Amino acid sequence: MGILEKTYDNSPIFFQNIMTSVAGYKNNRTRFGKTYYDYIDFLSDFDTWELGRKLEYQHAELRRFLKYTVANSKFYRDLYKNIDIDAIQSISDLRKLPIVDKEMLRENINDVITIPHRDAVEGHTGGTTGKSLVVLFTPEDMMKRMAMLDHFKKRAGFEHRKMRRATFNGKHIVPPGQQKRIFWRYNAACKQMIYSSFHLTEENMKYYVESLNTFKPHAIDGFFMSMCDIASYIERHNIKLEFTPNAIFPTSETLTQSGRQLLERVFNSKVYDQYASSEGAPFVTECKNQVLHMELASGVFELVEDGSDEVLVTSFTTHGTPLIRYRIGDAMSLDNDNNNCKCTIMSPIVREIRGRKLDFLYTTDGAKVTVVNIANGFKNIPNAIIRAQVSQEKIGEVIIKLEIDEVYYKKEYDKLLENEFIHKFGNGTKIIIEHVKEIPREKSGKFRMIKNNV
Ligand SMILES: [Zn+2]
Structure with missing residues (x-):
């Protein structure tokens, strides 16, 4: 990557666009094979099944996946050595199997993995929250995951690679020292304009908006907070948009209600949330009625039996690095017995993803x-x-960093905020408010609204 990155950084922008597209076409070759198209067809059909038939399918997949894992993964074979795997027929039987956590997986990763590295697609997980881990996917599983996401987007009226999408992500597409105010590159392979999340300052914002107005995307996807920054700028400056996207698909960051409303108001479009981790968890997707559904073909969600709302995931697209009853570190409120959403997806409802x-x-x-x-x-x-960021180094103290709009921000707001946060954190907590020019993003390009360093 070193030489390629150097070549990229030293090339004119039009050539960087070509390089971005070439990389895109190369990616497409591994992502959109026969498995992808077959699975897309299957998922369209699956959506029309009755719930009972879907659950039967899910249980059969579960049994198949357990068999495969025990036959191919030394770690799981050892872990289950005193358990009769054939006796596990349904989701309630899963409780007979021990929980696997991130540390167990990390320590034993070579015994967990079932495929050679050279045939695999890598997935990287959670750098910022401590443990980072590289998991391996089979190309078939990767294609199925891709198909699952594209199918979800199709339900919302967006067809991947046929329609234009604007993506805000953490790719380093703008070389350091670039003078021109062009903070985006085009990936022709996916009709995708990639916007840098690292250059979203107040001064640059109008160039982003101009570009969006020229590009006229059918969907906006990527980092939630980056989209919110743009939307907030558009609203504050009363800018007229010359396009209406069919849908907005935020990823990677926890959604807030106010941010969602802002996006829907400014872009005059609907936000569709999804849950899909880089470790390869099963999917939860939002339907047209703004209800979250489990994607039953992708795996199983259970709750940890300690009264918390942490989930355990078993994912059918993790043949390379199997995840079974894996404590992924996310919390959800499940509504297993409730599937009376008026949409046609017919699958259990997730009340909330708590991230x-x-x-x-x-x-x-x-x-x-x-x-x-x-x-x-x-x-x-x-x-x-x-922009605001709330961080904590120790209990009893909360630091609020603010980038304010000088035109609208009134002096008394500091007091108002302090009061608001005292009500949340209690009288014993010291609230420190700092006004800063710019709150830095994470290395990944994500913006963290909350930093918990306790
Ligand atoms: Zn629904």
Whole structure:
């Protein structure tokens, strides 16, 4: 990658676009093979099945996946050595199997993996939250995962590679030192304009908006907070948009209610949430009625039996690095018995995805304040805050960093915020408010609204 990156950085922008597209076409070759098209067809058919038939299919896949794993993964074979695998026929039987956590997987990764590295597609997980891990996918599983996502988008009215999409991600597409204010590159292979998440400053924002207005994407996807930044700029400056996307698909960051409303208002379109981790978890997707559904063909979600809302995942697209009853570190409220959404997907409902465990801070008593609650703390100060980040180094102290809009921000807002947060964190917590020119993003390009360093 070194030489290629150097060549890229030293090339004119038009050539960088060509290089981006060439990489895109190369990716497509491994992503859109026969398995992909077959699975897309299968999923369209699967959507029309009755719930009972879907569950039967899910149980059969589960049995098949367990058999494969025990036959091919030394780690799981050892772990299950005193358990009769054939006796596991349904999801309730799964409880007979031990829980696998990230540390177990990391320690034993060579025994977990079932395929040679050279045939595999790599997946990288959670760098910022501590343990990072490389998992391997078979090319077939990767294609199925791709198909699952594209199928979900198709339900929302967006056809991948046929329609234009604007993506905000963490790719380093703008070389350091570039003078021109062109913060995007075109990947012709997917009709995709990739926008840099690292250059979204107030001064640059109008160039992004101009580009979007010229490109006229049918969908916007990628980092949630980057989209919110753009949307907030558009709203604050009363800019007229010359396109209406069919759908908005945020990824990678926990959604807030206020951010979602902002996006839907500004882009006059619907936000469709999804859950799909880089480790290869099964999917949860949002339907047209804004209800989250489990994708039963992709795997199984269970709750940890300790009364918490942490989920365990068993994923049918992880033949390379099997995940069975894997404690992935995310929390959800499941609504297993409720599937009476009026849409036609007919699968169990997830009431809420609560995201990474670290997406909360502590009160003086050690209770948790979630990201959604913290986001609500700012909602009485509309339009005046460009970006906010709330961090905690120790219990009893909360630091709020603010990028403010000087035109709208009033002096008394500091007091208002302090009061709001005292109510959330308790009298014993010191609230420190800092006004800064720019809140830095993470190395990945993601913006973290919450930083829990306790
Ligand atoms: Zn639905």
